[in-house]
Each structure stands twice: as structure tokens, then as C-alpha cells.
Amino acid sequence: MNDLHAKLTRSFETVFENLDPAEIPGATTMTLAGWDSLNHVNLLTVICEDFGVELDYEAFAEATSYAAIAELLQAQFAHE
Amino acid sequence: MRVGEALGIIRQHSSSGEGRRLHLVCGFTPMHLATFVRARACQRLHAPVELATGVYGDVADNLRLAAESPSDGAFVVLEWPDLDPRLGIRSGAGWTTAVGDDVTAALRGRLDVLQDLVTRLAGEMRVVVAGPTLPLPPMAYCLPVEAHKWTLNWKAALGRFIADVASISNVRVLDEEELARRSPASNRHDPKLELFTHFPFTTEHADVLAEAAIEALFPQTPRKGLITDLDNTLWHGILGEVGVDGVSWTLADHAQAHGLYQQLLASLAETGVLIGVASKNEPDIVGRAFGRTDLYLPESAVYPVEAGWGPKSESIGRILKAWNIAADAVVFIDDSPMELAEVAAAHAGITCLQFRGEDPGAVLDLIRTCRRLFGRSELTEEDRIRVQSLRAAPTAARQADASGNGAEFVAELDAEFTVTYSSSADDRRSFELLNKTNQFNLNGRRFTESEWRDHFRKPGAFRVAVGYQDRFGPLGRIAALLGHRSGDALSIDAWVLSCRAFSRQVEHHTLKSVFGRMNVPYVTLAYNRTDRNEPVRRFLAEIVNGSVGDGDQLVSVAEFDRRCPTLHGRVLEKSDE
Numbered sequence: 200m201n202d203l204h205a206k207l208t209r210s211f212e213t214v215f216e217n218l219d220p221a222e223i224p225g226a227t228t229m230t231l232a233g234w235d236s237l238n239h240v241n242l243l244t245v246i247c248e249d250f251g252v253e254l255d256y257e258a259f260a261e262a263t264s265y266a267a268i269a270e271l272l273q274a275q276f277a278h279e
Numbered sequence: 280m281r282v283g284e285a286l287g288i289i290r291q292h293s294s295s296g297e298g299r300r301l302h303l304v305c306g307f308t309p310m311h312l313a314t315f316v317r318a319r320a321c322q323r324l325h326a327p328v329e330l331a332t333g334v335y336g337d338v339a340d341n342l343r344l345a346a347e348s349p350s351d352g353a354f355v356v357l358e359w360p361d362l363d364p365r366l367g368i369r370s371g372a373g374w375t376t377a378v379g380d381d382v383t384a385a386l387r388g389r390l391d392v393l394q395d396l397v398t399r400l401a402g403e404m405r406v407v408v409a410g411p412t413l414p415l416p417p418m419a420y421c422l423p424v425e426a427h428k429w430t431l432n433w434k435a436a437l438g439r440f441i442a443d444v445a446s447i448s449n450v451r452v453l454d455e456e457e458l459a460r461r462s463p464a465s466n467r468h469d470p471k472l473e474l475f476t477h478f479p480f481t482t483e484h485a486d487v488l489a490e491a492a493i494e495a496l497f498p499q500t501p502r503k504g505l506i507t508d509l510d511n512t513l514w515h516g517i518l519g520e521v522g523v524d525g526v527s528w529t530l531a532d533h534a535q536a537h538g539l540y541q542q543l544l545a546s547l548a549e550t551g552v553l554i555g556v557a558s559k560n561e562p563d564i565v566g567r568a569f570g571r572t573d574l575y576l577p578e579s580a581v582y583p584v585e586a587g588w589g590p591k592s593e594s595i596g597r598i599l600k601a602w603n604i605a606a607d608a609v610v611f612i613d614d615s616p617m618e619l620a621e622v623a624a625a626h627a628g629i630t631c632l633q634f635r636g637e638d639p640g641a642v643l644d645l646i647r648t649c650r651r652l653f654g655r656s657e658l659t660e661e662d663r664i665r666v667q668s669l670r671a672a673p674t675a676a677r678q679a680d681a682s683g684n685g686a687e688f689v690a691e692l693d694a695e696f697t698v699t700y701s702s703s704a705d706d707r708r709s710f711e712l713l714n715k716t717n718q719f720n721l722n723g724r725r726f727t728e729s730e731w732r733d734h735f736r737k738p739g740a741f742r743v744a745v746g747y748q749d750r751f752g753p754l755g756r757i758a759a760l761l762g763h764r765s766g767d768a769l770s771i772d773a774w775v776l777s778c779r780a781f782s783r784q785v786e787h788h789t790l791k792s793v794f795g796r797m798n799v800p801y802v803t804l805a806y807n808r809t810d811r812n813e814p815v816r817r818f819l820a821e822i823v824n825g826s827v828g829d830g831d832q833l834v835s836v837a838e839f840d841r842r843c844p845t846l847h848g849r850v851l852e853k854s855d856e
Contacts (some may be wrong), residue, residue: 213283216290240310241478245283256475 203276207269210246218279227264239263246272280486282311285318292321292328299324299727301496302331302353302404304343306338306361310478315489316354323493335477345404351727352405354492355397356445356604358479361413362389362437366415368470369477374418379429379539386433401449404728407495409453409488410441413468413479448705451495451656455486462487496565500715503545503604503650504553506595508613509560509568509586512634513541513576518560523568528575536642540634541575543646548580551662552653553602555595557611562586573852591618592625599626603778610652612645622686659708661755671751689784694848696785698748698792701855704735709744709759716775719786719814722807724773724801734772739764745789745853747780754780758789762802769799774815786818787843788850796852804832 204224211223215233228234234242243259246252246268252275262268280288302308303316320328331348338361345353350414360367363382372378400406419427445452455590462484473479480488494747510517514526515534528537548554554576558565565586569578585594591613599606607628613619619631632648635641653660684809704710726734734740757780761773769812771793776785793802806819808829819827822842823834 210283213286216293237308237310240478241282241286244311244482245281245286248281248283256471260475275811 203269203272206249207246207265207272210242211265213245213249214242224265226242229263242268252276280315280318280490282314282482285311285314285486288318288321289314289328289337292326294327296329298329299720300329300331300348300350300729302348302350303356304338304341304345304353304400305356305358305472306336306341307358307479308335308477310476310485311482312478312480312485312489315486315736316492319486319489319493320497321495339392342393342400346396346400349729350404352407352496353400354489354496355400355408356412356488357393357408357410358413358416359433362386362393362411364431366418366433368416368473374416377421379418379427383429383432386436390436392439394443397444397450398447401447403732404449405496406447406450407453407492408441408444408450409458409492410437410455412455412458412462412484412488414464415560425804440645453491453495458487458491461491465797468553483585498654498656500608501655502552502596502610503608504555504602504610505649505653506555506557506598506609506611507544508591508615508618508634509556509558509565511614511636512546512612513537513556514568515636517559518564518568520660523564523571526568529573531726534636536636538637539639539642539646540576543649545576545580547649548576549663550653550655551665553599553604553665554581555602556581556585556612557598558584558586559588559591560586564678578802590621590625592622595622595626595629610649613751618766657707659755661708664753667752668754689782690847692749692751692783692848694747694749694783695790696788696848696850698789698850699744699746699855700741700796701744701851702735702741703855704732706742706744706759706855708756709742712756712759712775712777713761713773716777717809717811718778719774719776719781719818720809721771721774721815722805723809723812724805724807726773734761734763737763739843743789743793745776747783747785749783758785760789760793762793764797767799767801769793769797769802771802771804774804776814778814781814784844784846784848787822787846788848790822790839791833791843791846792850792852794839799836801833801835806830806832806836 201275206221208220211226212218216229217239222231228239239260243254243256247254250272254271254275258271262271299320301316301320305312313330313332317330324415331345331350333344338357342355347549347597363386364370365372365378365382377813380455397406397408415430415433417423418427421427441452446452465483467484469481489779507513514525514528515532515537518526527534529535530538534851544554565584569581583598587594595611599609605628606626610630610632611619611622612632612634614634614636616633622627622632630652632645634645659816710726710731720818740763743760744756746756747754759775759776760770762769804819806814806815806827816827819832822839823832824838
């Protein structure tokens, strides 16, 4: 679980420049400047690259916070 | 390259000096393609890169926007839906025969509009165009193995469009065969991503396109010379064992791989690449072998030929000296890994490639590698006369030494200077000379495409190109100068002279011509000292009153006339307007 959060944090840092690490766990599309539709797709792609998984676009589109994405990944790994 | 890596590269370069501006023109959402184009451009230019992308869904309007932008170059990606939205999987217009026929009828008109817009864009910056890289949707009613008349007509219209666009000055078209080698057709399209986000490419294909576009927009400086071994490389067989008539390179002799290689070298020589030979052989037998009239590589295309029994690295050292170029501008090809290693150890930067005549596939790969290393988009007159002028150089140098008096030697050269004035940016040779000349370079300034074009938008801007020939033959255009005039004030902003034309009074004739043509009492030279432009400082010291400090130098026509040595040769002034 800790490994998932550490990796997901790195994915966020890759996509969003100058991000305060403390800000990441509570990040949402509303709180994070630059989390627009383009960076949402960038984030999806970088997470897929970092985790070696394929995520469903529709489900990811609904995941608009760090917590929701972490939950999506946990569900994906539990399913596998 | 992965998206995460590309984002990292962009970030690394975000604060590393002056930025460059590019434009990506496409009808789909640019997404990862934009990320990869920026990252590949940052890597190539070692600078931050801003990328403008225009508006979604309208490639024609994006072409107009790009033409009005201050970018250094544009990458135009046209997919089938950009030619007609009905040719995309996001369309709901139907796949009836009426629709297919209507697309056929409308396509040519759409392509004509796009061609006009690409032409306009290319008037402002270098443009790279990629034709449709994704398949057409399965619209036609026939079996998938059959080519339908619709698709044949659409592809024929597209082929004519691409050929026309490729002939526009300043436009490069990406080669579909090369793209297919790097990005197989089966791994290009991501239909789900296209439907979900209107971005149609897999990340792998987007990266291949971006890499190819940057390669074409900002090509590496081509290598200048190729040194080849002879035995079991230029031809099959060992000359000393089988004799002049025993070596072979033809299909009939099962040695066609060597024949292909000879054809490559002949083709490279025609484009101005210097071809030399380093062979462990008796010079006499090599001379006789080059006398064979059935060689695909004529002897006239080869200079110099170093045949002997010393180490190859020493032969190559002599060839580099004769060519007056550095090892990193040269490729050495030999069948022996040992010889390649010996040369690589002695000449840092030289590119060593093995010729494996027993494997035709490896030879074709080697030929493709050479095309990549020596590739150039355009040929100039200077490319064609390079070998001729190099062959003449040692004779000229010997006669100069023998005369012991530089002035007398110059007086006897029977030189002709062609000084051409223009206010247009259309001179690739001058642009390249300014961007590659180090020694006689007024201030070391380099120009991007947009800076080059900006110069000619200044009021009173002009350029001068100087061509030279003497009794040893032509050197082509060997000097370029940029300046601008405002009333009586004349400034020279950039000025370069190829080192091949040193000690020929080219710089004196050029300045004298500029004074005469512009009829001004003074000229300001935007001089800056660099690590390598000592020849400029020496010239200035000769013509200005006082010592040469860093910064602008004011030269008066009176002072120049007083200090200028007696000039020899004929000067022809022309205007390019």
C-alpha cells in the first residue's frame, strides 16, 4: 500500500511542476492549479507507464482527486 | 520515450537559456504529440522550447495562425479527417456510396486550399509535413483485400498533393517508408483514445512522429567526408592476390553488395561529400584498379587515395589534412574490425562503420546509416564543385609557397569576385555559411530561421553574397554579409568568409564594394571577439585607425582607402532583386 502511494506521488510530481509533496495526498482538480483536462490525460498516461497497468478511460475521467485515483488503482490490483 | 520522461526533459530545459518557438499544426487534440515534440526539440536544441498548437478541429485555421506566429518552424500533421471529416471514426455522416462519391468530388478542392496555406506558412518558416499516418476507416463496401476506387482516388489525390507540397521551398515531407520502419502500421492508432479525447495516436507513434519532425526541422550538420577501404569493401577480393581484373562488384560475379556500396559513394560524391581511400596496398596496383572503366565510382570522384603499408590511422591523418576538416566530420568504412578500432583510437570523434559484404542486408543497413549521416535537403553549386576546388588547393598552396610573396601570388591569380546584393531572405547558402563559419566571423552570431527572416523586415536591410573563382577553378559563394542602412548610417550586422578563400583579398574587395555601392562615408561593423575569430581582428587591425577593442568598429571610407592594399582581380556587382 505504501509502495502504491509512493509511486503515485512520483507520478503526480512528474506531471505537475513545482508541486509541494505535502499537497499531493489532498490534491483534487479543484485545488491543484494546472490539473486541467490535458494534464488529466497526461496523468493517466504517466500512471499507466509507472505502474505498468492499463486503466479504463471512463473510470479515470471520474477520478478527479488523488484519493480517487489511489482507490482506482487499489481496485485494479485487487481485481488482478 | 515515455510521456513521463518527456515531461522531465521539458522541465530540465525550462530555465536553460534563451527559448525557441515552434508551432504544431494539426486538427486533433495535440496532447502527447505536443509533449513529445517539445521534449525532442529541447533535446536537439539544448534550449527551452515553447510550442503553440492552435485550435481544435480546424487544421486550415491553424495553418493561418501558424503563418502569423513568430515561430522558428512548424510541424504540420495531416490525418484523413483533416482532409474530410467524413474520413474519420468520429464522424456520423454515413458510409453510403453517395458519401464516398461526394468525398472524392470534394477532396481536390480541400487539398488545394491546404496547399496554398502550407505555401504561405513556408514563406515564414521551415515547415515539416507528415501525410496521413493512420488508416482510412473501413468505409468501402468491397472485401478488405480489394482496393476500392474511392480509396485509390483519395490516395492518388493525396500523392499529388504531397509531391506538390514537397517541391515548395522550405518544406520537408516526412517519408512514409521510413516512418513505417520506425513505427509499424499496426501500432499507430489508438481508437479508444481518439474517441475519448480526440487524440488518435499511440504514445509510441506520437514519439516517432515527434522525433522524425525534429530531425527534419533541425537536421544535424551532415558529415563532410567518407574514407573507404578497398579490398573486400569497395570491391570483392584482395587486389594484391587476384589482380586488377580479379576484383569484382557486380551481380554476375555475386558481388553486388560491393556494387551497391560503390553506387552509394558515387551518389554521395555528386552531392559534394568528399570521398577518400585508405588502403593497405601497393599504390601502383591501386592506380591501375581505378583505371577500370566499369567501376561505378569514377576515379574523378575520389580524392585523395592513400595506398601503402603503414597504419591506416596515419593514412587517415593525411587525408584529413588534405581535406582540412576535423575527424568528427568524417566516416571511415572498412571490413576489418581491427582496422576500425585502430583508426577510432587514433582519431577521436571519427565515425567508424564496418562493411560486411557477405550480408547484403547489413550492407543495405550501412547504406541507410550513411544516408542519415550525410543526408541534406538541398544541393548547392558549392556542393558540386567541392572536390574540384580541393584537388586544386595543394597546387595553389605550393605555388603560393614558391612565390614567397603573397601579394605577387594574389596578383597572378586572375581572380574574379561576384558580389551580389539583395534584400530578400531567399539564400540558403548564405544562411548556412553564417551558421557554420567560425574563423572569419565578425561576431560569432548564429541565426534561427525566424531571426534570419526578421533581419530582412528591418528597414534598409540588405545582404551580400560573394562568389569567387581564379585560375585554379571556382570556389563558389564563399562569403556572406548582412547589413542595414538608415540614412547615411550603414551597419554590418554579420559577416563571414569561408576559410577556403582566405588570403585572396575577398574581405577587402567586399568592403570596398559595399562602400561604393552604398555611397556612405562610414560603416559600423558589429564586431565581437570570439574564441575563434582572430582572422577578423587581424583584418580590422589592418583597416582601422587604432587598436581593435571589443565591440562596434567604425571604419571610414577615407581610412579604408588609405590603408587598403593594392587590390587585384575583377569585381562583378549584381543585384538579386
